[in-house]
Amino acid sequence: MKTKLGDGLKVSRIIHGHWRLADWNLSSQELLKLTEQCIEIGITSFDHADIYGNYTCEKLFGDALNLQKDLREKIQIITKCGINLISEKYPERNTKYYDYSYDHIVNSVDNSLSNLNTDYIDLLLLHRPAPFFDPEEVAKAFSYLKLSGKVLHCGVSNFTSVQFEMLNTYTDEELVTNQIEISPYCLDNFENETINFLIKEKIKPMAWSPLAGGMLIKPSNEKSRRIHNTLKEVAKELNVESIDMIVYAWLLSHPAHILPIVGSGKVERLKNAVHALDLKLSLEQWYRIYIASKGSDLP
Numbered sequence: 685m686k687t688k689l690g691d692g693l694k695v696s697r698i699i700h701g702h703w704r705l706a707d708w709n710l711s712s713q714e715l716l717k718l719t720e721q722c723i724e725i726g727i728t729s730f731d732h733a734d735i736y737g738n739y740t741c742e743k744l745f746g747d748a749l750n751l752q753k754d755l756r757e758k759i760q761i762i763t764k765c766g767i768n769l770i771s772e773k774y775p776e777r778n779t780k781y782y783d784y785s786y787d788h789i790v791n792s793v794d795n796s797l798s799n800l801n802t803d804y805i806d807l808l809l810l811h812r813p814a815p816f817f818d819p820e821e822v823a824k825a826f827s828y829l830k831l832s833g834k835v836l837h838c839g840v841s842n843f844t845s846v847q848f849e850m851l852n853t854y855t856d857e858e859l860v861t862n863q864i865e866i867s868p869y870c871l872d873n874f875e876n877e878t879i880n881f882l883i884k885e886k887i888k889p890m891a892w893s894p895l896a897g898g899m900l901i902k903p904s905n906e907k908s909r910r911i912h913n914t915l916k917e918v919a920k921e922l923n924v925e926s927i928d929m930i931v932y933a934w935l936l937s938h939p940a941h942i943l944p945i946v947g948s949g950k951v952e953r954l955k956n957a958v959h960a961l962d963l964k965l966s967l968e969q970w971y972r973i974y975i976a977s978k979g980s981d982l983p
Contacts, residue, residue, distance in 0.1 A: 685726040685961070687941060689888060690860035693806060693837045695729040695760050697936065698957045699890060701947035702730060705744055706737030708949035715748035716755075721951050723758055725958050731863075731890070731945050732800070733764035733811055734792050739773050742799035750801045761800060764811040764841055764863075765792035782814035789825035793834055808835045809863055813847045819854040827856050839863070841892075845881035862889050866942060868911050868934055868973050869896035879940050888941040900931055907979065914976035918969045928953065932960035934973055 841863035
């Protein structure tokens with residue numbers, strides 16, 4: 685159930701995403717119970733970002749962990765930094781922008797550590813690539829954070845192959861993942877060669893929005909309806925009731941060793957993702973879903 689991303693870092697094949705954690709309206713005790721249920725079914729990795737829930741989700745999770753401190757040793761915490769949102773919490777900001785200065789990265793991590801009630805982050809990601817980006821500053825921050833023990837491993841999110849390679853040439857240790865959008869609806873990272881690059885580099889990507897924001901479950905346009913209908917056909921062929929299992933199996937079966945991020949507060953949805961690990965699509969079924977997304981046959 686675990687997969688190795690780097691020396692000393694293993695994460696669960698399914699990652700629990702906490703982008704919408706604030707919307708689940710769970711008490712600390714209820715969130716603790718959900719976290720324990722995740723661990724019981726093999727989901728031990730939890731994905732955060734400083735900005736999630738308008739800078740609230742990390743603390744919500746930290747408050748839950750504080751109720752049972754020994755749980756920290758059983759899980760891996762992923763978080764991100766770099767985006768400065770316009771927020772009432774930062775009234776001095778007039779513009780949303782990205783900041784990858786040494787000071788901002790280090791301060792962001794210190795804030796995350798405090799909010800998450802932990803002494804270390806298992807995996808820190810840069811949230812998005814930026815047009816104003818100094819890799820020397822980033823490498824300096826990564827080096828300090830790792831030497832201090834505050835961050836154990838580093839990676840990126842939404843980076844292109846060139847951006848990934850560029851930063852990798854400056855850091856002391858290699859980046860361990862790239863968190864990107866991958867789903868049957870969003871094929872961008874197949875078409876722009878990012879997936880092929882990651883396979884070449886033996887880097888396992890994390891997939892955010894694997895259900896395309898729910899459009900694959902409740903289609904809202906012609907493209908999502910095409911994919912939805914194909915997913916239903918494949919589900920029927922495999923005697924599976926929930927088409928989300930087909931989506932997760934589609935991702936999990938790919939040789940890039942994709943790690944889906946499941947952003948649901950419902951245990952049954954999380955169990956579906958775990959069950960998908962045992963679901964085998966034929967190559968033809970995989971391509972039928974891909975072709976449904978493209979809307980045309982392969983050349």
